[in-house]
Amino acid sequence: MIGRRWYTPWLFLAPSLLLLGVFLWWPVLNTTALAFTDTHTLRGGGFTGLDNLRRIMSDSFFWNALRNSLFFTIIVVPALTVLPLLLAILASAKLKGMTFFRVVFFSPVVASMVVAALIWGWMLRSDGLLNFVLERIGIINEPVRWLSDPSLVMISVAVVTIWKGLGYYMVIYIAGLQNIPKDLYEAAELDGAGPIRRFWSVTVPLIRPTMFLVGTLTALNAIKVFTEAFVLTGGGPNRASETLVLYIYQRGFSGLELGYASAMSLVLFVVVLGLTLIAQIWTRRRANP
Amino acid sequence: MRPSILRRLALTSVLALALTACGTGGDEPEAEPDTGEDTDTETDTDDDADTDDADAADDDGELSGDISFSTLQLSPDFDEYINGVIASFEEQHPGTSVEWIDIPFEGASERLLADASAGTLADVVNLNPDLAFPLASEGIFVDLDEAASDVRGDYIEGAWDAFRYPGRDGAYGYPWYLSTEVTMYNAALLEEAGLDPDAAPETFEELFSVAREVAANTDARGMHPALENRFVIDLVKLGVEITNDDATGATFNTPEAVAHVEELVSLYEDGAISPDAVTEGHRQEIESYQAGNIALFPTGPNFLNIIEENAPDIAASTRVAPQIVGPAGVTGMSVMGLMVPEGTDNPEVAHAFAQYMTNEANQLAFADEVLIFPSIEAALTDARFTDADEDADFAEAIATAAEQLPNAANLRPVVVDSEVNDAIISNVQSAMLGDMTAQEALDAAEAEVNDILARRAG
Amino acid sequence: MSAIPTTPPVDPVEAGSDPRRGATVDPSANQRARHRRVLGVAGRYVLLILVLFISVGPFLWQISTSLKGPEENIFAFPPTLIPESPTLNNYLAVMDSLPLGTYLLNSAYVSIGAVIGNCLFGAMAGYALARMRFRGREGLFAMMIATLVIPFEVIMISVFLVTRDLGLINTLTGALLPVALTVLSIFIMRQAFVSLHPEIEEAARVDGAGEWQLFWKVAMPSARGSLAVVAIFSFMAAWDDFLWPLIVLRDASKFTLTVGLVFLDGQFSADQRLIAAGTIIAIIPVLALFIALQKQFFRGVGQAAVKG
Structure with missing residues (x-):
């Protein structure tokens, strides 16, 4: 780092700071301030100190929604960190017609959620394809209620989310895989390493920064999820698939309790900050044992 | 990308809104409201004559100034009609100009809240009672009991009252187009079940018994509960009050309500309702009906058109019966209205335009375009609504619906927004799944709703 | 969706079901490598097609729906993918x-x-x-x-x-x-x-x-x-x-x-x-x-x- 003036980094950052400052941080700051008020979306409100936080503590729907979101995150993050990597490796092969396959793998990302819900409805409903197949091969005796059993509904929502996210994170992995020097694979092959061995000893260590990126992104997106739950189940039955953002949103837009919605967002923000830090420390420890 | 929650709200309202485009097969060219009419002579002048009374009564002075007018998803189907009305208004009042903005249902509520916060609402805003509720409760709209007392008598009373809000005096919307639910049913499925396809169910008991018969004798289910949209309205039809008058306490935990929930549970257990229906909404209900998976579909006549577009075979065996009624005999309708915000710069023009848009001639011209019903009492006596056996596409539905309107009301209390609705139906879902008894579910729902109402009052 | 291997896999089932494999007597190392590569390619295509089936649904449904004529029921179940009378009129x-x-x-x-x-x-x-x-x-x-x-x-x-x-x-x-x-x-x-x-x-x-x-x-x-x-x-x-x-x-x-x-x-x-x-x-x-x-x-x- 020779000959760099102190302000050089800031020159690089200036356009970003300007745009993010005006259109993200200022509104976020504004909204965060509302967390300590009883602001009504249209009416304004007054400072109420920690009342909102106290209310969150005793709001069982908030905790239910947080639990659902965390459960969902725990299912989705490992799946969406690993499966897209495998898909990317498959899609990176130099074979005929690969562009076509890549496009198709990517297509669920741009599919409208309503259509995805329609098709998954055909799969998951009690007389749907999945139950039909499972009954045929004798795994189940009577139809499983994938979309109305409170203990399964979140898993069904997660499956659809994973399905829709595969192509998205595949793209990041494909880009990441190309940064792995080919000669490393050749060297490993010369050493007699089989494909699985090569995967573990070459791909995984070198793709780890990308896995961290994808893991973080999936976690952030998972904790924010609501479209899938909303379209598939409307949050039901009896709030079994009501996610945190669904709940926040309802309070802010239907209940018009902008202050309370902001307070819940603040809690979400802190939870995520904490999880990010844990993840960072964990990866750092993994990286330098 | 993110289908907003408000989509759900919007769908709720859409469901209630029974409106249908005419010229279903696309075989009829879009008729222009004011000029394309052969039957009403060269109508421009007629319209003008009719509306002059309304305007004159309100304001004798010269109108001038610009206003904006926002509607809910009427473009592009009704561009010609709306632009025609605007043009003739501007012609009558040379100093005025009206800018039309059309907002889709999806995202409408977010857009309205953002506009209300930033003071950028249009001068005349088209809303239904549910969408208007949060804004009207904050006193954003002009009270028309006062501002338009002279024309109030022209409108159907139930429609005018649809824009009253608990805890506030006054009515806040000029009623615009109306619709009312009918019962659609798949006659082929009824026949297959050994039922008389001409004897449509008209009461809840009949509805449930037909549903059971269909489920027992065919591969289809009887009905879809669409709890989110229908549960509260059905309670009202059964004579249950949802809250007290000033919306400070829940009053729906009654023996009638418990009996209704128990009935739903038993329909569910009997298979008359699909096991998946508990968490499904109106969207899946339409899909199921169009797939021929359910036999009965209470909805607005507008869905006849949509069914014909998407499932012509089902449309062919669809018949229409009057709305299902409870012992009290009340029928529901849905109402669209025009609001004038307090903050408008040009209230005279705004009121004059809202009255012009909703006057008899212009509403009848609108009803020529599409299957809606005018909110002006006198307009409902028009022959097109009373003579059923014309060969019009949906004559049966039109007559059925028009007959219901004079005594209809907006049954869904505005206080039942998505938060209150969720509090109620999420517990009903548990009851249907057998996790609670009907009584327990309603107890829990009552407590939750009381919490919400108390919080809103405090 | 469980195993999307990275490998040009030596799948025993595939290997056994390949008739040419049996015919190769005492294959040289070179030939073995070639066989492995062919099998690897085949295996990959099998996987690609499998994932294709999982991914393609909504896209296919939309294309098919957009080409259907007015007389077809869009929501019929089971769904039909091939339009009876394909048309570009919808576009x-x-x-x-x-x-x-x-x-x-x-x-x-x-x-x-x-x-x-x-x-x-x-x-x-x-x-x-x-x-x-x-x-x-x-x-x-x-x-x-x-x-x-x-x-x-x-x-x-x-x-x-x-x-x-x-x-x-x-x-x-x-x-x-x-x-x-x-x-x-x-x-x-x-x-x-x-x-x-x-x-x-x-x-x-x-x-x-x-x-x-x-x-x-x-x-x-x-x-x-x-x-x-x-x-x-x-x-x-x-x-x-x-x-x-x-x-x-x-x-x-x-x-x-x-x-x-x-x-x-x-x-x-x-x-x-x-x-x-x-x-x-x-x-x-x-x-x-x-x-x-x-x-x-x-x-x-x-x-x-x-x-x-």
């Missing part, structure tokens, strides 16, 4: 009822603006955060990441007020600016630059390159794959964005495609064929961009740079 009808050209231009303006903003500013910021040491770097980065989790809907009204104060309501610039740079892009670019080999940089530095040249001539080309990712993601985000353009844009002449298309799904008419045709029209530019950019991933930039 014509969409073009007829909506000013698609205008919508496409508006969407293109916002999306291309978003791509430029995200790639350029995102890379600059990512570069500073990854390669430069300065006070407050970690804090700044943490702040960026944490704001990723705030749901847009929560801050929406506040963003709207800012946009109003800047006089940008009902302008495409107003629709663009909040998506002109996202934290996601900065994050992706930072990760790309973090794994850049320091030697290349040092070499260029010794050659007397300035900070900007280092960034533009050395770092950017070697992050081409990540730039392609950012381009695809930011294009898609801007192209698909619905709520924000809806709130900012007033005149129908300014609508983006996503906003314009919801008018097909109306209260009086909601023909799934037209909706599907509209969706396909909206998806094509995104997929075209994906096809164009995915080649960037396979240029093998990384290895050239490292060798140098």
Whole structure:
């Protein structure tokens, strides 16, 4: 780092700071301030100190929604960190017609959620394809209620989310895989390493920064999820698939309790900050044992 | 990308809104409201004559100034009609100009809240009672009991009252187009079940018994509960009050309500309702009906058109019966209205335009375009609504619906927004799944709703 | 979905079922390798086709629906994929009822603006955060990441007020600016630059390159794959964005495609064929961009740079 003036980094950052400052941080700051008020979306409100936080503590729907979101995150993050990597490796092969396959793998990302819900409805409903197949091969005796059993509904929502996210994170992995020097694979092959061995000893260590990126992104997106739950189940039955953002949103837009919605967002923000830090420390420890 | 929650709200309202485009097969060219009419002579002048009374009564002075007018998803189907009305208004009042903005249902509520916060609402805003509720409760709209007392008598009373809000005096919307639910049913499925396809169910008991018969004798289910949209309205039809008058306490935990929930549970257990229906909404209900998976579909006549577009075979065996009624005999309708915000710069023009848009001639011209019903009492006596056996596409539905309107009301209390609705139906879902008894579910729902109402009052 | 192996696998079942395999007596090592490769290719295609079946559903349904004639039931169950009487009328009808050209231009303006903003500013910021040491770097980065989790809907009204104060309501610039740079892009670019080999940089530095040249001539080309990712993601985000353009844009002449298309799904008419045709029209530019950019991933930039 020779000959760099102190302000050089800031020159690089200036356009970003300007745009993010005006259109993200200022509104976020504004909204965060509302967390300590009883602001009504249209009416304004007054400072109420920690009342909102106290209310969150005793709001069982908030905790239910947080639990659902965390459960969902725990299912989705490992799946969406690993499966897209495998898909990317498959899609990176130099074979005929690969562009076509890549496009198709990517297509669920741009599919409208309503259509995805329609098709998954055909799969998951009690007389749907999945139950039909499972009954045929004798795994189940009577139809499983994938979309109305409170203990399964979140898993069904997660499956659809994973399905829709595969192509998205595949793209990041494909880009990441190309940064792995080919000669490393050749060297490993010369050493007699089989494909699985090569995967573990070459791909995984070198793709780890990308896995961290994808893991973080999936976690952030998972904790924010609501479209899938909303379209598939409307949050039901009896709030079994009501996610945190669904709940926040309802309070802010239907209940018009902008202050309370902001307070819940603040809690979400802190939870995520904490999880990010844990993840960072964990990866750092993994990286330098 | 993110289908907003408000989509759900919007769908709720859409469901209630029974409106249908005419010229279903696309075989009829879009008729222009004011000029394309052969039957009403060269109508421009007629319209003008009719509306002059309304305007004159309100304001004798010269109108001038610009206003904006926002509607809910009427473009592009009704561009010609709306632009025609605007043009003739501007012609009558040379100093005025009206800018039309059309907002889709999806995202409408977010857009309205953002506009209300930033003071950028249009001068005349088209809303239904549910969408208007949060804004009207904050006193954003002009009270028309006062501002338009002279024309109030022209409108159907139930429609005018649809824009009253608990805890506030006054009515806040000029009623615009109306619709009312009918019962659609798949006659082929009824026949297959050994039922008389001409004897449509008209009461809840009949509805449930037909549903059971269909489920027992065919591969289809009887009905879809669409709890989110229908549960509260059905309670009202059964004579249950949802809250007290000033919306400070829940009053729906009654023996009638418990009996209704128990009935739903038993329909569910009997298979008359699909096991998946508990968490499904109106969207899946339409899909199921169009797939021929359910036999009965209470909805607005507008869905006849949509069914014909998407499932012509089902449309062919669809018949229409009057709305299902409870012992009290009340029928529901849905109402669209025009609001004038307090903050408008040009209230005279705004009121004059809202009255012009909703006057008899212009509403009848609108009803020529599409299957809606005018909110002006006198307009409902028009022959097109009373003579059923014309060969019009949906004559049966039109007559059925028009007959219901004079005594209809907006049954869904505005206080039942998505938060209150969720509090109620999420517990009903548990009851249907057998996790609670009907009584327990309603107890829990009552407590939750009381919490919400108390919080809103405090 | 359980095992999508990475391997040109030696699948015992496949090996056994291949008749040619049995015929090969005492295969030389060379032949074995060749067989393995053939089997590997076959195995990969089997997997590719398997995943294809999992992914293709919605796309197929939409294409099929958009080609169906008015007499077919769209919601029939089980669904029919092959239209009885295929027609392009639905596409014509969409073009007829909506000013698609205008919508496409508006969407293109916002999306291309978003791509430029995200790639350029995102890379600059990512570069500073990854390669430069300065006070407050970690804090700044943490702040960026944490704001990723705030749901847009929560801050929406506040963003709207800012946009109003800047006089940008009902302008495409107003629709663009909040998506002109996202934290996601900065994050992706930072990760790309973090794994850049320091030697290349040092070499260029010794050659007397300035900070900007280092960034533009050395770092950017070697992050081409990540730039392609950012381009695809930011294009898609801007192209698909619905709520924000809806709130900012007033005149129908300014609508983006996503906003314009919801008018097909109306209260009086909601023909799934037209909706599907509209969706396909909206998806094509995104997929075209994906096809164009995915080649960037396979240029093998990384290895050239490292060798140098």
